[in-house]
Amino acid sequence: MRSSAARREAAARLRDAGVASPERDADLLLAHVLDVGLGRLPLVDDLEPAQHETYAALVARRAAREPLQHLTGSAAFRHVELAVGPGVFVPRPETELLAGWAIDAALALGRPAVVVDLCTGSGAIARAIADEVPGADVHAVELDEGALAWAERNLAGTGVDLRHGDLATAFDDLVGTVDVVVCNPPYIPLEAWESVAAEARDHDPHLALFSGQDGLDAIRVLEQRAALLLRPGGVVGAEHADVQGESAPEVFAATGRWRDVADHRDLAGRARYVTARLAR
Template sequence: MTDPEPRNRAESADAARRGGPETPKWAVSALRAEAIEVLSRAGVPSAEVDAELLIGYVLGMSRGQVQAKALTGAEVAGEQEAAIRALVERRAAREPLQHITGRAAFRSLELAVGPGVFVPRPETEFVAQIAIDALAAVPAAEPIAVDLGTGSGALALALASEVANSRVFAVENSPEAFVWTQRNVAESRLDNVRAVFVDLVDALHELDGSVDVVVSNPPYIPAGAVPRDPEVRLFDPEAALYGGEDGLDVVRQVSRTALRLLHPGGALVMEHGELQGAEIRNLLTADGWRAAATSRDLLGRDRATTAVRP
């Protein structure tokens, strides 16, 4: 029988020249297709987008780059394949994409998010635009804005970054959420925004009568109305979702605090549910606000109500 040792030595030397045993490769196109199928079966509404974002997160690529890699037959190593599959399984369990990646896009910002803080939604970008326009129209050299219930800091940081001459206060009363507020304010490196931990009712008495714009995305879901989406129902903090029996408990607090903070002619901008516009207009008018009006988002749904401090 032939001694196998010389052959084994030759194979070992050849493997060494090639950098060791060949690592298994997986086609990006196949991983993408599998991820889309898994997420679709799990009922994830944005299966294709989420699949590409998760693959891109592991590979350090944008969605466009992932699409290009899939089209050109590119492959990834086995450890990357395993990481992608693990993240897809987490998303299939309806863990929010933003919790998995630890980041959430909001206008021009990328915010750190995770357990304990409400994940900012695309529809809130519409609310931010209304507040930005109101703040930018203020003739003062340094207009002042307050975001009541800032959470991740999304609205406050959008105002501070897009109205550079402004001074913005990001107010939060949840210790769990305020960790994320502070982190995002620090990461922004903006010197015109300050995070403030205080109850909304007692916020910023030193600014009474001097604020130009108050913006808020308060909890507005009625206590008995359970959100349909598992990502919201299971992962967003209850304090950021539910506003009492009629959903308007915190809205009432925001109205009273904003009346105290704003100067006459100052503007309130508040997000709410698509069926709450009329009720919130009536509430604000009863509190003494002028010109309460509701704006619809890009999908034609009531999304924000504005009012003017008398």
């Protein structure tokens, strides 16, 4: 079969299934099957029968709203490639902004930074920091055992101190010594179940998604833990839902422990993450 025809058919099927980016997903799946870069797809004239069969099977799974990254087995995050699959939250492009903030904060110190990544999931943020901040002392923790296995794989050989545990009690040995705390916590309100995209709702661990009736339970715990872990003047950053642009910063501002509390928008102009500095 002509590869161009197969791509058109795949994109049409994905579009009918409600996939947000049908053409790109169709191309990425075919590039995965052929083991070539996207730029080489136009150079492929015909698919062998086995290639077309494999491609059709992957397209069918994507049409059933299985995450694209589960089908390819990887997710790009800043300058690194992460292994992902069932049992771990797939890192989103929006989170790269939060990771970038943490990287900049660590680099601005002018000395080796102590950085803690709470709720590390796949290890995406910790891996990016280890990759982009030379000499950083990076620590990460994950509660879910399934996600922890993926983090172990992604952080192997990076020097990151990865632990199994709860963000509420993690790193007692680092209390008062940390420069940067960063976290992509669960933040979806339980009542918003029906509004969550099928890829996340049906495939991402619910521990990584939902956080109480207002979605802020984990952020409240994060605020308390970061206040203990950070040295005076240390900084914390946490992702949140776009509707929490006022409520998430208020979690920090209301305690009186923080200054420079600020919210930040993503590239689409939506409220995306909050940062704050521990008062001296």
